[in-house]
Amino acid sequence: MSKPTRxxxxxxxxxxxxxxxxxxxxxxxxxxxxxxxxxxxTIFAYPGGASMELHQALTQSEKIRTIxxxxxxxxxxxxxxxxxxxGKAGVCMxxxxxxxxxxxTGIADAWMDSxxxxxxxxxxxxxxxxxxxxxxxxxxxxxxxxxxxxYLITDxxxxxxxxxxxxxxxxxGRPGPVVIDFPKNIQQQTAQPVWPTKIDLPGYRxxxxxxxxxxxxxxxxxxxxxxxxxxxGGGIITGEASKELRAFSEATKIPVTTTxxxxxxxPEDHKLSLRWLxxxxxxxxxxxxxxxxxxxxxxxxxxxxxxxxxxxxxGVRFDDRVTGKVEKFCETGTIVHVDLDRSEHNxxxxxxxxxxxxxxxxxxxxxxxxxxxxxxxxxxxxxxxxAEWKQRAPLGYEVTDEVMNxxxxxDHLKGKEDQVILPQHAIATLFKESKGDALITTGVxxxxxxxxxxxxxKHPRQLITSAGLGAMGFGYPAALGVKVAHPxxxxxxxxxxxxxxxxxxxxxxxxxxxxxxxxxxxxxxxLGMVVQWEDRFYKGNRGHTYLGDPxxxxxxxxxxxxxxxxxxxxxxxxxxxxxxxxxxxRMLAAKEPYVLEVITPYTEHVLPFIPxxxxxxxMIY
Amino acid sequence: xxxxxxxxxxxxxGVLTRVAGMFSGRxxxxxSLNVAPTHDPKKSRMTIVTRGDDATVEQIVRQLYKLxxxxxxxxxxxxxxxxxxxxxxxxxxxxxxxSEVMQITDIFRAKxxxxxxxxxxxxxxxxxxxxxxxxxLMDNFGVLDLTRTGKVALPRS
Numbered sequence: 168m169s170k171p172t173r174x175x176x177x178x179x180x181x182x183x184x185x186x187x188x189x190x191x192x193x194x195x196x197x198x199x200x201x202x203x204x205x206x207x208x209t210i211f212a213y214p215g216g217a218s219m220e221l222h223q224a225l226t227q228s229e230k231i232r233t234i235x236x237x238x239x240x241x242x243x244x245x246x247x248x249x250x251x252x253x254g255k256a257g258v259c260m261x262x263x264x265x266x267x268x269x270x271x272t273g274i275a276d277a278w279m280d281s282x283x284x285x286x287x288x289x290x291x292x293x294x295x296x297x298x299x300x301x302x303x304x305x306x307x308x309x310x311x312x313x314x315x316x317x318y319l320i321t322d323x324x325x326x327x328x329x330x331x332x333x334x335x336x337x338x339x340g341r342p343g344p345v346v347i348d349f350p351k352n353i354q355q356q357t358a359q360p361v362w363p364t365k366i367d368l369p370g371y372r373x374x375x376x377x378x379x380x381x382x383x384x385x386x387x388x389x390x391x392x393x394x395x396x397x398x399x400g401g402g403i404i405t406g407e408a409s410k411e412l413r414a415f416s417e418a419t420k421i422p423v424t425t426t427x428x429x430x431x432x433x434p435e436d437h438k439l440s441l442r443w444l445x446x447x448x449x450x451x452x453x454x455x456x457x458x459x460x461x462x463x464x465x466x467x468x469x470x471x472x473x474x475x476x477x478x479x480x481x482g483v484r485f486d487d488r489v490t491g492k493v494e495k496f497c498e499t500g501t502i503v504h505v506d507l508d509r510s511e512h513n514x515x516x517x518x519x520x521x522x523x524x525x526x527x528x529x530x531x532x533x534x535x536x537x538x539x540x541x542x543x544x545x546x547x548x549x550x551x552x553x554a555e556w557k558q559r560a561p562l563g564y565e566v567t568d569e570v571m572n573x574x575x576x577x578d579h580l581k582g583k584e585d586q587v588i589l590p591q592h593a594i595a596t597l598f599k600e601s602k603g604d605a606l607i608t609t610g611v612x613x614x615x616x617x618x619x620x621x622x623x624x625k626h627p628r629q630l631i632t633s634a635g636l637g638a639m640g641f642g643y644p645a646a647l648g649v650k651v652a653h654p655x656x657x658x659x660x661x662x663x664x665x666x667x668x669x670x671x672x673x674x675x676x677x678x679x680x681x682x683x684x685x686x687x688x689x690x691x692x693x694l695g696m697v698v699q700w701e702d703r704f705y706k707g708n709r710g711h712t713y714l715g716d717p718x719x720x721x722x723x724x725x726x727x728x729x730x731x732x733x734x735x736x737x738x739x740x741x742x743x744x745x746x747x748x749x750x751x752x753r754m755l756a757a758k759e760p761y762v763l764e765v766i767t768p769y770t771e772h773v774l775p776f777i778p779x780x781x782x783x784x785x786m787i788y
Numbered sequence: 789x790x791x792x793x794x795x796x797x798x799x800x801x802g803v804l805t806r807v808a809g810m811f812s813g814r815x816x817x818x819x820s821l822n823v824a825p826t827h828d829p830k831k832s833r834m835t836i837v838t839r840g841d842d843a844t845v846e847q848i849v850r851q852l853y854k855l856x857x858x859x860x861x862x863x864x865x866x867x868x869x870x871x872x873x874x875x876x877x878x879x880x881x882x883x884x885x886x887s888e889v890m891q892i893t894d895i896f897r898a899k900x901x902x903x904x905x906x907x908x909x910x911x912x913x914x915x916x917x918x919x920x921x922x923x924x925l926m927d928n929f930g931v932l933d934l935t936r937t938g939k940v941a942l943p944r945s
Contacts, residue, residue: 370859513843
């Protein structure tokens with residue numbers, strides 16, 4: 168819109184820019200109306216004294232579906248699931264004090280994984296703030312370190328502006344969580360809301376664009392490179408840049424590896440895909456980036472083959488779970504880092520060419536450039552090397568002696584040892600039976616890594632997992648949020664017994680709200696990832712990582728089918744391999760929430776494995 | 789290394805906590821921090837003196853830019869600037885050495901703002917080295933109390 172001159176603005180009626188005045192409403196009603204104006208259709212909200220006014224107002228809304236989680240943390244994860252599945256801000260709400268503190272894990276998770284989330288909390292009346300009132304916490308202060316921005320509403324007239332800004336900030340640029348803390352007395356006041364028509368945030372510039380000179384420099388580097396790799400992350404997904412990424416990769420023949428946040432940004436069944444990299448990523452992805460290195464008996468590192476000489480990093484943050492020992496990550500390559508968050512440049516890893524830009528814009532422009540002037544190099548030798556790596560070290564699994572000699576076999580599978588179900592096999596079976604089309608959420612731990620490895624993702628937003636914060640209990644409530652956003656798609660939480668138990672109360676939400684999200688629970692009766700580290704680094708000493716009943720190890724504890732029955736949710740337990748495909752099909756055919764519990768051995772380790780702070784040379788695969 | 793950063797922020801609720809929290813949350817040091825509204829009451833200027841190598845200061849600036857209420861940052865590594873600090877210092881000064889204190893005060897163009905039978909309170913303004921020098925000299929008489937504003941700075945242009 169062009170800026171009107173002073174003269175024309177005087178003569179013209181101001182209807183276009185004049186802010187709209189609404190009818191007198193209570194503060195809580197203004198807030199709900201403001202949410203409706205942001206096209207909110209779902210809110211996950213648990214009521215309490217300081218937020219019940221808002222719930223009263225929500226009962227009057229015809230546009231917003233209010234879903235009652237059974238724990239505020241479940242509500243926050245569900246809102247995240249909704250947000251990650253759609254790109255729209257997820258909305259959760261809780262009362263003051265304990266309700267609010269229960270949201271903090273979800274807010275921190277959204278912060279770490281750049282998820283658009285608006286978290287609303289009731290607050291005690293203004294006159295009570297600071298008095299140690301019943302259910303009072305300084306929520307604004309408490310969440311400062313884990314929010315993109317936050318508000319404490321102090322004036323009823325601010326509500327329309329605050330809500331509009333909150334959604335704008337949460338959803339644009341690098342998305343993130345925004346907290347709105349809302350004292351009860353303002354919820355109860357009355358005012359005529361003034362609806363703002365535009366946003367005035369002079370300090371907020373969310374949309375940087377690379378200039379052509381910088382992008383030309385990338386092209387120049389590609390033309391000189393012999394072993395280029397694209398390393399892309401969640402930024403491609405939040406930036407809606409998958410199409411541009413694919414076009415760019417196909418036009419240049421540059422292979423693509425993603426972070427776990429970036430899984431689905433590039434189709435993993437594509438011949439240029441290297442799957443995901445990092446601590447438990449594909450060996451060939453790690454080699455392609457940092458070179459194939461190996462340690463000899465004396466501990467000296469030997470180079471078997473070169474890694475990338477050019478690493479094109481788009482929408483990533485060089486997380487320690489990706490880089491391992493950061494100085495050794497892509498040590499011999501030139502690194503280009505394109506990101507719209509300038510603070511990510513040179514934060515964890517020094518790069519040669521940092522470019523401050525929206526990735527969709529940069530990739531789109533690069534595609535145009537290489538279409539106009541195609542890259543001549545075909546990198547034939549490089550692709551041959553990658554093919555050799557892929558063949559030599561695929562993501563695989565097998566029944567080992569470790570499994571055969573385990574207590575799992577003695578307790579549960581005596582005489583039927585050939586019927587053991589490896590967790591990886593369970594996921595591979597799910598992939599096959601669901602035709603690779605399901606939307607997957609996960610908890611955190613071994614099952615999460617296997618869900619990344621043995622389900623193959625074709626679309627952005629197909630894998631939704633708590634990556635940065637690593638919040639156990641994320642999977643099932645997140646699946647509810649995804650299912651609410653996509654009721655016609657199959658949504659499955661691949662979970663572990665530890666993670667699933669952390670928010671098992673959300674089965675009630677699923678049942679009562681008729682949200683047909685499924686859960687595949689890989690039950691090994693242990694905290695598998697910690698067990699793996701105990702085995703590797705602590706001589707297998709178990710430090711409170713057994714979740715079963717030590718007095719009766721032959722029984723599975725707790726009894727998930729019985730618990731699910733209590734919630735009125737169908738559940739089936741599978742112990743034998745022969746029963747798995749049919750059970751999986753029953754789960755997929757169900758038109759209601761469904762839990763499939765698969766009993767697996769605890770002895771499996773997630774491989775490949777680069778121990779924390781180590782390099783590719785230390786990779787176990 | 790010490791660096792001075794000037795940050796123009798919106799003069800709203802919670803901005804100081806947000807900036808200070810960014811420093812503590814990411815493990816950066818604050819040597820001094822001064823904040824007050826500018827000629828435009830909607831904006832405040834913060835002058836922050838911090839320590840760290842170039843990469844750290846670069847990160848600090850970029851993290852500050854991420855805060856929604858931060859409008860503008862001047863990193864004085866790249867600019868010539870003028871800076872001042874105001875210090876009030878109460879020293880032991882009896883009839884015996886009062887004139888000596890006054891002499892030094894004069895040399896530094898400082899100002900005596902209060903005199904008691906056994907103490908004097910002096911105000912001194914200047915850049916960091918001048919102020920530090922003055923305080924060091926006063927230490928010989930016995931500093932009883934001291935308060936300083938922290939550095940304020942503006943670019944020369």
